[in-house]
């Protein structure tokens with residue numbers, strides 16, 4: 001599968017957030033980085049059809065805008081940045097909702113089966129009977145990830161999926177996403193802040209800066225000291241660790257004169 | 259071979275986990291349904307002239323077997339009240355549950371949106387000035403007026419919400435504003451009314467189960483039976499709404515359309531229920547809360563339990579209205595308000611901790 005974004009421009013009322021974004025994304029992990037409020041979330045919402053931008057987004061040649069809500073829901077799995085936690089549902093029920101388009105009054109064995117399988121894959125099967133309201137932020141994030149994975153989507157859009165997770169879970173989740181992306185040939189687009197995690201897991205990195213794509217390509221070619229200074233305003237040392245992955249060590253903000 | 263056996267084991271295991279969740283919920287539904295039957299019978303039995311449970315049940319099952327007096331007491335006085343409590347309570351419980359769902363607000367109820375005061379205003383208009391919105395209304399003048407104003411109110415709430423793109427805050431604020439508007443209009447009508455008519459207005463505003471006759475009850479009951487299947491068809495979508503609008507949308511739910519559809523259905527449901535009996539507070543607020551605490555927000559259980567719960571609460575209130583002072587029947591709306599206010603306050607105070 002291949003996703004082509006052509007001349008995407010988006011404005012909230014009069015504030016233009018994204019301008020003339022051109023991207024080609026294939027079956028791999030693409031990580032979108034950029035400072036706060038640059039438009040990462042907006043870009044993901046445009047791709048999943050929640051926002052209607054100008055320009056074109058083509059999935060294997062077909063305009064995403066022509067998908068019905070139901071079709072889009074079968075193809076695109078979206079993990080929102082903000083996770084709503086005040087709902088009186090058990091984890092099993094909440095994750096089951098990821099299968100919304102196939103749920104009937106009587107829940108099928110298949111749907112239950114997939115749900116439990118995904119919970120096990122994420123190591124949270126033990127939470128199945130707990131209420132969402134009794135979970136920690138990180139547990140809730142895992143539940144939301146499970147909700148997206150049960151959809152079995154072809155396109156996986158995740159907005160800061162690891163922001164609430166501890167170190168071990170960050171690595172485990174990203175490894176799992178990477179494995180699924182490979183095995184199922186998914187188009188995975190992840191917005192995140194941690195440059196070192198991005199360097200380790202991304203096949204491609206897209207850097208957004210002032211509403212445009214500032215740079216894109218392999219982690220090693222994109223994550224350079226110059227790019228980081230220009231986009232984040234931070235002096236950083238970039239070395240290469242034992243695995244050949246760029247390692248970024250932030251030193252100081254360019255605003256600090258001393 | 260191995261994998262299919264494996265699959266078999268897994269299917270039954272996930273089903274087992276699921277049954278652990280739903281089994282408890284079926285139990286709550288069953289228990290509450292039994293409690294409701296008991297409460298309705300108790301409601302029939304309670305009253306100034308003594309009636310045994312056996313007599314009551316026998317007269318209900320075969321009216322021919324009872325003597326004329328007993329038959330008249332049961333079929334013309336007690337049963338209409340009991341069945342009114344049942345159907346009106348059920349309607350309010352169902353409407354409250356869905357209102358809290360679509361507005362994502364635990365304090366939402368038919369009253370928060372001003373629907374009840376609009377109905378009250380419609381009724382007061384008919385009582386005080388004899389003005390109807392329909393040309394030929396006859397004896398239905400008061401309920402019809404109440405119904406039309408209740409619907410009108412939710413329609414205005416919706417239009418206001420559309421202008422500002424249907425955030426739940428806008429809906430609630432519009433409701434509160436309308437509530438104040440209609441309350442002041444009611445106050446104005448009371449000021450203008452003769453003392454007799456003032457009495458009638460006050461009496462209407464305190465909901466009273468004695469007002470409804472069998473044909474009215476049939477209308478309320480059939481409406482309930484029409485609305486529920488429509489809501490049930492969207493059960494999963496409505497459950498998904500509780501994951502937040504963005505998530506629901508990404509799962510393919512047309513959030514705004516669903517909200518509008520359900521809002522219209524439950525407005526009509528509320529309007530139908532209260533136009534015959536007057537204002538009855540608290541039921542539409544409390545029943546969903548209790549249901550949510552017991553079975554959570556899976557709509558397949560939450561809405562039925564809230565419906566049964568509403569019916570149960572109003573039946574209990576009806577029993578209480580007859581037994582607090584011997585020989586005196588208070589309007590049931592007074593009873594529900596007295597229980598309701600402390601409940602509402604405790605909700606506001608505990609909101610963050612537990613209920614939502």
Ligand SMILES: Nc1ncnc2c1ncn2[C@@H]1O[C@H](COP(=O)(O)OP(=O)(O)O)[C@@H](O)[C@H]1O
Nearest residue numbers: 012015017034035036037038039040041042043
């Ligand atoms: N619903 C909205 N209405 C108006 N402006 C918005 C809305 N959502 C986001 N924005 C603005 O758009 C810009 C980009 O936001 P966002 O895409 O959330 O950034 P990021 O995810 O990169 O932090 C920000 O300046 C934000 O204030």
Ligand SMILES: [Mg+2]
Nearest residue numbers: 040041081159
């Ligand atoms: Mg964001």
